[in-house]
Amino acid sequence: MHIHNISTENSILNQFIAEIRDKNIQKDSMRFRRNIERIGEILCYEMSKTLSFKPISVETPLGINNTFLPETDVVLCSILRAGVPLHNGLLNYFDNAENAFISAYRHHKQNPETFEIVVEYLACPSLEGKTLILADPMLATGQSMLATFEALKPFGTPKEVHLISVIGAQEGVDFVNKNFDDNTHLWIAAVDKNLNDKGYIIPGLGDAGDLAFGEKLQH
Ligand SMILES: O=P(O)(O)OC[C@H]1O[C@H](OP(=O)(O)OP(=O)(O)O)[C@H](O)[C@@H]1O
Ligand SMILES: O=c1cc[nH]c(=O)[nH]1
Numbered sequence: 421m422h423i424h425n426i427s428t429e430n431s432i433l434n435q436f437i438a439e440i441r442d443k444n445i446q447k448d449s450m451r452f453r454r455n456i457e458r459i460g461e462i463l464c465y466e467m468s469k470t471l472s473f474k475p476i477s478v479e480t481p482l483g484i485n486n487t488f489l490p491e492t493d494v495v496l497c498s499i500l501r502a503g504v505p506l507h508n509g510l511l512n513y514f515d516n517a518e519n520a521f522i523s524a525y526r527h528h529k530q531n532p533e534t535f536e537i538v539v540e541y542l543a544c545p546s547l548e549g550k551t552l553i554l555a556d557p558m559l560a561t562g563q564s565m566l567a568t569f570e571a572l573k574p575f576g577t578p579k580e581v582h583l584i585s586v587i588g589a590q591e592g593v594d595f596v597n598k599n600f601d602d603n604t605h606l607w608i609a610a611v612d613k614n615l616n617d618k619g620y621i622i623p624g625l626g627d628a629g630d631l632a633f634g635e636k637l638q639h
C-alpha cells in the first residue's frame with residue numbers, strides 16, 4: 421500500500437485538524453462538519469496528482485489553451501454517517517463523479533469492549549475499470565474500511581482504489597496496509613499512536629459521527 425500522511429509537512433491543514441480535535445471548538449457542529457469537508461478537499465486535491473491525465477484543448481475568447489484533464493471515471497463512496505461531510509468535500513472537487521453510499525456501524529454485544537461491524541445499506545454504481553475513492557474520517561481499527569470494501573466487490577473491479585481518511589490510529593493504518601492490495605493508496609491527514617480498549621483513537625477527536633450529527637442511541 422502507498423501511504424500518504426499529508427500532515428508530515430506543515431500547512432494550513434494543521435489548523436483544520438487542530439479545530440476538529442479541540443473539545444471547545446467541537447461544540448460548534450457546523451464548524452466541525454465544514455472542517456471535515458475542507459480536509460476532504462485538501463486530501464482529494466493531493467490524491468488527484470496521481471490520476472492519469474489526457475490532453476485536451478480549451479478555446480478561450482482569444483485563443484487555444486492546451487492542458488490535461490483526469491481521464492478516469494471517479495466513484496466516491498463514503499461510509500455513513502461520519503463520511504457525509506467528508507463526501508461533500510470530495511464532491512466539491514470531483515464534481516462529475518458518480519457516488520456510492522454504504523453504512524457501517526459498530527454493534528456492541530453484551531461486553532461494551534467487543535463489537536462487530538454491521539453493513540446494512542449500500543447504493544453503488546458499477547465500479548468496473550473506475551477509480552474508487554472510499555472515504556471515512558476515522559480509521560481506528562480499520563475494520564469498517566475493510567468490511568465496506570468487501571461489500572463493494574460485487575459491483576465490479578476498480579482500476580484503482582484510494583482510501584481517504586482524516587485521523588487514523590497507527591494500528592488501523594497497519595491493518596489496512598496488511599489487508600488491501602499493494603497498489604491501493606491511503607490518503608490521511610493525521611496518524612495518532614494509540615487506540616483505547618473501546619476502539620477510540622487517542623488523542624483522536626472523540627466520536628466523529630456524534631460530533632457531526634449528534635449523539636445516537638445504542639440499539
Ligand atoms: O476503523 P474502525 O474501528 O472500524 O472505526 C471507524 C469507524 O467508526 C466510526 O463510525 P461509527 O461506527 O462510530 O458510526 P457513525 O459514523 O454512525 O458514528 C467511523 O466513522 C468509522 O466508520
Ligand atoms: O476514535 C474514533 C474511533 C471510531 N470512530 C470515531 O468516531 N472515533
Ligand SMILES: [Mg+2]
Binds near residue numbers: 499
Ligand atoms: Mg461509521
